[in-house]
Amino acid sequence: MRLDVVTIFPAFFDVLDVSLLGKARERGLLDIGVHDLRDFTHDRHRTVDDTPYGGGAGMVMKPEPWGEALDGLLQPESILVIPSPAGERFTQGVAREFATESHLVFACGRYEGIDHRVGEHFAREHRVRSVSIGDYVLNGGEVATMAMIEAISRLIPGMVGNPESIVEESHEDGLLEAPAYTKPAQWRGLSVPPVLMSGNHGAIRQWRADQSMERTRSIRPDLLP
Ligand SMILES: N#Cc1c(-c2ccc3ccn(Cc4ccc(CN5CCOCC5)cc4)c3c2)n[nH]c1N
Secondary structure, eight states, X not given: OEEEXXXXXXXXXXXXXXXXXXXXXXXXXXXXXXXXXXXXXOSTTOOOEEOOTTOOSSOEEOHHHHHHHHHTTOOTTOEEEEEEEXXXXXXXHHHHHHHTOSEEEEEOOOTTOBOHHHHHHXXXXXXXXXXXXXXXXXXXXXXXXXXXXXXXXXTSTTSSSOTHHHHTSTTTSSSOOOOOOOSOSEETTEEOOGGGGSOOHHHHHHHHHHHHHHHHHHHOGGGOO
């Protein structure tokens, strides 16, 4: 999979060279390009924003630099992903959907967002998805893009050591996962549930399913079908 990110803070994505993502890039599972939007400006001050039509607080990102940057990146098969507080909810389902794609381009806005015509223009010939990672307000699209890259890339075959670990985790089946334990069996007066040390795999599977349903019901009832 090829990922391209356009941002006014390219250094923000230096972290993509470490951890799982760094290894994936070395192994050729993932190819990531980060591009500075200001490289697509032509004035002395490398201007990327201007005042909003109709007034209002803050500044809006100018369409011209975005047009030039994305013209050079988008292919017919690409999906243009625009993080936005007004976007569709980014869920594990959307992550699974994006993980099957060959090319994703992330447009990281700042200020009050990107001129609306950028998404409108590129939707004429490409798939464009405006996406939000949650109902809280960030200062830009970079944190959201980083979260989405991690959620998507870990679903790419070969990315995570044990594919089994992806199947049983929270949100993969739409429910929260059961609590996890490791050695020691006793810690500060707290014990591991005996069923997990019984060796009875059927009972362990049932216990985990019950715990998953009970946790989802009490913590995230909105996830229940
Ligand atoms: N994904 C994601 C996000 C983002 C996100 C993503 C991309 C950008 C680009 C700029 N920003 C800042 C910004 C904040 C708030 C608003 C709304 N305005 C409405 C009118 O009153 C002022 C405020 C707009 C722009 C972004 C925020 N926030 N939360 C998520 N889950």
